[in-house]
Amino acid sequence: MSETPVLSLEGVTRRFRSGDETLEILKGASFDLYPGEIVALVAPSGTGKSTLLHIAGLLESPQEGAVRVAGRETRTLSDTLRTQIRRDEIGFVYQFHHLLAEFSSLENVVLPQHVAGVAPREAKARATDLLTRFGLAHRLQNLPGKLSGGEKQRVAIARALANRPRLLLADEPTGNLDVHTSDAVFDELLHAVRSENVGALIATHNEELASRMDRVVTLRDGQIVAK
Numbered sequence: 735m736s737e738t739p740v741l742s743l744e745g746v747t748r749r750f751r752s753g754d755e756t757l758e759i760l761k762g763a764s765f766d767l768y769p770g771e772i773v774a775l776v777a778p779s780g781t782g783k784s785t786l787l788h789i790a791g792l793l794e795s796p797q798e799g800a801v802r803v804a805g806r807e808t809r810t811l812s813d814t815l816r817t818q819i820r821r822d823e824i825g826f827v828y829q830f831h832h833l834l835a836e837f838s839s840l841e842n843v844v845l846p847q848h849v850a851g852v853a854p855r856e857a858k859a860r861a862t863d864l865l866t867r868f869g870l871a872h873r874l875q876n877l878p879g880k881l882s883g884g885e886k887q888r889v890a891i892a893r894a895l896a897n898r899p900r901l902l903l904a905d906e907p908t909g910n911l912d913v914h915t916s917d918a919v920f921d922e923l924l925h926a927v928r929s930e931n932v933g934a935l936i937a938t939h940n941e942e943l944a945s946r947m948d949r950v951v952t953l954r955d956g957q958i959v960a961k
């Protein structure tokens with residue numbers, strides 16, 4: 735592929751000190767994710783899945799290696815620039831929705847755009863469009879407390895996509911939902927990600943959900959390999 739990856743990890747090494755021991759969780763891990771590509775990360779618990787997502791999301795730094803987001807090397811950047819890249823280029827979805835309880839669905843999706851400096855009218859139009867695509871046109875003014883689990887997670891996904899990120903990182907995005915709802919929300923997530931041409935790295939323990947993505951990778955001995 736001649737396109738620039740939205741995420742490129744090269745020789746990423748991450749160690750933690752634990753008492754007298756040093757744990758090397760990532761050992762020169764390398765991985766490229768391209769625009770519009772959806773990759774499942776299926777790895778046994780404790781092998782470094784969260785560490786990998788935190789590094790890809792610029793929430794922590796590796797001791798060695800390069801982390802490029804949309805072609806830009808990030809390790810040497812200031813915290814301010816890393817925060818800016820996180821805000822403008824990366825969307826996050828977690829197992830728990832983390833919506834702001836005192837704001838409506840619409841406001842929760844407007845807010846990140848507001849922080850990024852998008853004009854109010856444009857932000858509202860984008861939020862309305864996204865929420866409508868997630869079947870929530872009738873829920874725009876509802877507070878999260880009035881929404882079902884699936885609806886809250888749909889709002890969280892819409893919020894992650896609000897600033898048109900190039901990279902979406904998700905950690906068990908439907909892990910808190912019952913099987914039927916998880917299935918539906920996951921389909922909508924994949925559809926939205928494909929239609930926005932976002933590159934997505936989605937951690938899941940669910941092999942069936944993983945099989946719906948473009949490829950599946952795992953963590954083996956500190957490396958990212960095809961599963």
Ligand SMILES: Nc1ncnc2c1ncn2[C@@H]1O[C@H](COP(=O)(O)OP(=O)(O)OP(=O)(O)O)[C@@H](O)[C@H]1O
Nearest residue numbers: 750751752759777778779780781782783784785786
């Ligand atoms: N800040 C830290 N200090 C020390 N050790 C850490 C730290 N963060 C993670 N680890 C260790 O690194 C290993 C990988 O942790 P990580 O949270 O990335 O695993 P994971 O694959 O996401 O697990 P799970 O699926 O259970 O969340 C674990 O053994 C963990 O104890």
